[in-house]
Amino acid sequence: MAGMRYSLDRVGYDLLAHALHRCGREEFSGQLRVAGAPGGTLHLRAGLVVGAESPGAPGPETLLLRSGRVSGEQWAEVVRESGGERWPATGLVARGHAGAAQLRVVCVMALYDAVFAIVAGRVHGCERVAEAEPFATVAVGETCVRLLQDATRRLAALATLPHPLRPDRERPNPVPGVDHGPLTPLQRALLDQADGRSTARDLAFRTGRGVYTVTVEVARMLADGLLECPEAPVPIPVRPPPDGQGVRQRKPEPAASRTAAPPVSAVPPAVPDELPRRRPGASGIAEALAPERTGASWKGFFRLRNGAPK
Template sequence: MSGYELLARELAACGRDGFTGEVRVSGSPGGTVHLRGGLVVAVESPGAPGPDALLLRSGRIGGEEWADLVRESGGSRWPAAQLIAQGRTGAAQLRVVCVMALQDAVFALVAGIVDDCERGPGDGSPPAAIAVGEPPTRLLQDAARKVNALLALPCPVRPERERPAPALPSYDATRLGPLQRELLLHADGRRTSRDLAFLTGRGVYTVTVEVARMLGEGLLECPRTPAPIPVRLPPGGQPVRPREPAPPPPAPAQARPPEPVALPRRRPGASGITEAIGGERGGTGWKEFFRLRNPTTK
């Protein structure tokens, strides 16, 4: 059974049972589906930006303002009442953001890998839950339609797989839309469509589709990864172990330093010291000079 079928069967059963709680989806990216009376009211996934990320990263509200709202709400992860009371957003607009985030998270689950699904009682009211839930079957069908539409594009990509980079050193920014300019600014060959969605405060489906279109238009490219080195198998079927490199040759023995050469003795007085003192060649030497000063010296 595929991951999509596993998820669809579990959520369909939750809808029939009128289940209230959460379904923990393990896999990549994985996530948690919150249900109330068999309807989906919120979905959290590391594969898609949540409503708070959509508001903050898009610049609709600043980080300090958000921190003040969370503080005023007593530490709530989703200060919806404060957002509406202070006129930061309307109730209808806030609901639209929550629904978009919910649908985007379901798309991330369906486009990824689902290993297992497990029901749980949940831990209270989920953050950013919508008042009127969505039928799980309809959500999954909509997500599957988005995946199929994405795969039908000339250059399909997955949210967490390809890492695009700008293909042109220069381009006419006046001919590009706002999202295209943002993606060209942040795409660097290391970020996936999921990363770009979090960075720009856009839905991961919207960003993934735009990345695929820009790849087809030649604005972006995906650097190729180096091909793996093939392993040559002998007739026995066992891989050939690479031969160990030969040890380096021993370092040549260092030659012993030459013996110091004795300098020739200098003739007394050759340095001019005797002349500077005032003595004459062949006259009284140093020993005689000391004998004159110290008659007791032998």
């Protein structure tokens, strides 16, 4: 797990921190699009972050649906009644599918989780897009400084674990033949979903939990021997030839055996002044294809056909 030394991209972090500090200082309202892996988008109102989304972290909708708090049918019905609203919090509360306090907690968790995923990855650049009414999932925004401090604190906490890992790198497997003992619901869900191909980020989307929460739990399960990460692929050995010698260089041919190339004439070939002209009838094709001259005519042909020679 030596890769955790590079868990914080200093150049990318400085780019993101500079862009966020500028947005806060200028009380910017709109989108801050972060290009990178996984990257994401931060929504600001008057310099405060009121929403964030990233491919590297589940959003509020995923947290509600995958965790079973709200069913897919209930969500589709509320979205349809709201006219396609991206975050129909009012409809969810009005229909009793979720409480207002519960939605606030879910949105704040998703906000911090998205910023953590952006900071934990690679940041290549930032672009601002002004908007009069930015997309907001939280009523009271968070300061840029607080979000960055929380993301770096989480990365530092991950690095101190006995088995630290990155959210998008290691792919754990359940350890076969191990007595699991009493498990928490999250541990049981991770054991059911871990398959050696899914990262902690993938498991977070499947279980409907925050990517930071899942990453920490996977690291603890690695330390407890419940999960294991596949070893790096063994390099293919390169064997020498049977004679014990390596690849030999081809020896150049002796100078005597080389065929001397014909000398290239410096004088260009003569070009005729006029092209040869074709004489009519020189090939004899006209005589060969000429029809045979006979005394028969078309009238005689029709007489023979009608069977009445005249």
